[in-house]
Amino acid sequence: MEKLLVYISGLLFGLGVSVGGMANPAKVQNFFDVAGVWDPSLALVMGGALAVTIPGYRLVFRRQKPLFEQKFSVPTNRIIDRKLIGGSAIFGIGWGIAGFCPGASMPVVSTLNPDVLIFTAALIVGIFLAKLMMNFTENRRARTLAAE
Numbered sequence: 846m847e848k849l850l851v852y853i854s855g856l857l858f859g860l861g862v863s864v865g866g867m868a869n870p871a872k873v874q875n876f877f878d879v880a881g882v883w884d885p886s887l888a889l890v891m892g893g894a895l896a897v898t899i900p901g902y903r904l905v906f907r908r909q910k911p912l913f914e915q916k917f918s919v920p921t922n923r924i925i926d927r928k929l930i931g932g933s934a935i936f937g938i939g940w941g942i943a944g945f946c947p948g949a950s951m952p953v954v955s956t957l958n959p960d961v962l963i964f965t966a967a968l969i970v971g972i973f974l975a976k977l978m979m980n981f982t983e984n985r986r987a988r989t990l991a992a993e
Contacts, residue, residue, distance in 0.1 A: 859952030865890040870944020877941045
């Protein structure tokens with residue numbers, strides 16, 4: 846049952862991405878082109894997503910626990926640091942340049958569009974490189990602390 850709900854959720858997300866026009870990178874890029882061919886429809890898509898998500902979260906968090914887990918898994922870190930700001934900036938710049946949000950690119954992979962495939966491959970490589978860099982930095986910090 847859990848896997849079926851995950852599949853249905855992914856299907857709904859993909860459908861929403863397609864219906865909202867987010868499968869077309871030009872739509873996203875035109876939203877950021879305020880001085881040119883500005884397309885405000887992305888704001889409507891995001892507003893619609895918020896209109897569904899906010900009440901949905903409120904409804905779900907009224908429960909004692911999720912349906913298939915023992916407890917809710919929510920972030921506890923509320924600190925706004927350089928890593929958060931830098932990651933957000935890289936995400937936003939990449940989204941504006943490529944026209945794809947990482948999540949929205951997944952349903953579009955099935956089109957086999959070379960631009961989408963390159964973007965998704967670069968996304969996956971970037972994730973692994975970021976993990977590698979974070980491990981390297983953490984190990985270097987640990988060695989420095991141990992040497993002191």
